[in-house]
Amino acid sequence: MLREGQILCLCFVSVLLSPQASRAGSRFDLPEGPGRELVYGHCQTCHDLQSVVDSAGIRKGAWAAVLDNMNDFGLRISEEQHSRILNYLGTYLGPQPPAETTGTASVADGGEAVDGAAVYADTCISCHQEDGKGKPGEFPPFAGNGDLFLNPTFPAAVALYGIEGKIEVDGKAFDNVMPPFDFLSDAEIAAVVGYIRSNWGNEKLRPADLEDPAADDVAALRTKEMSSEDIYALRSSLRQ
Structure with missing residues (x-):
């Protein structure tokens, strides 16, 4: 130690x-x-x-x-x-950590709704900001970002596997790293995607037939083991 x-x-x-x-x-x-x-x-x-x-x-x-x-x-x-x-x-991580326990169900496992706003505040807000506008040159905005609606699960894939390197959003360049947020539960990722898509005017961008991912959809994404390059390739194919 x-x-x-x-x-x-x-x-x-x-x-x-x-x-x-x-x-x-x-x-x-x-x-x-x-x-x-x-x-x-x-x-x-x-x-x-x-x-x-x-x-x-x-x-x-x-x-x-x-x-x-x-x-x-x-x-x-x-x-x-x-x-x-x-x-x-x-x-x-202190001198006397409690003994590990097993079999404890999360709130989501208990069938209760997950608050997407709370997930955003805990895991997204420091980079993408309270107003969803991100940080110039570093972290792209969520507000007005059409990539959120490329397909039902694309933003969930980004949350699960992360993305790094240069990316352009609405003609502006950003270059940083977003680590994987795979420690979040399936329900938490689904909830935060729904929150991001429903705030800062983004609801006006939503196609009429596009639904938010459910926890089961996120669980299916976890089996894909996507790299950052895979995320970029998926984005490119969906934007065509």
Whole structure:
């Protein structure tokens, strides 16, 4: 286990020196627990989670220092998200993590509706923004983006498998990496696709016969094992 001072250095180095490593889509399985989706959604957007995984066992105060310093590198999260991430890191990657449990059903597994707005706030908003307009040159907008409606499941495929490299949307170029969000449940991905398609005026772009994906549709997508190149090829074929 690394000492607490080392985690600060490792996190800074991973942000400053490893952009290409993050583009490789490295995936590390984190322990189940409330807030895990926020760690995936916000931390691995800029770098992989190797330093986080290697440093399991440090105290909550050390994790707090990591989060505070990450603000200098562009981390933008609300106070509530900060609290949830810190509680997760301090609990499940702290000195005395709880024993793993099995057989716990998610809210979606229980048959209850998933709030797409909540999923967006937890996993998408830091890059694509509250207004859906993205960040110039980095993250493309959702607002007014016709690619959302290329077919029923295209945006779900992007969410599952991620995409990296240069892309043009409405004549504007963007170049960054979107990591896979396959840690989200099938129902959560379906819900966030529906949310994105129904906000910021996007409902006016929806073809009359296009339906949002169901959780079963997302589950079917998981079997395809698509690469970033596959996503680009699918986009190109659907735009013809």
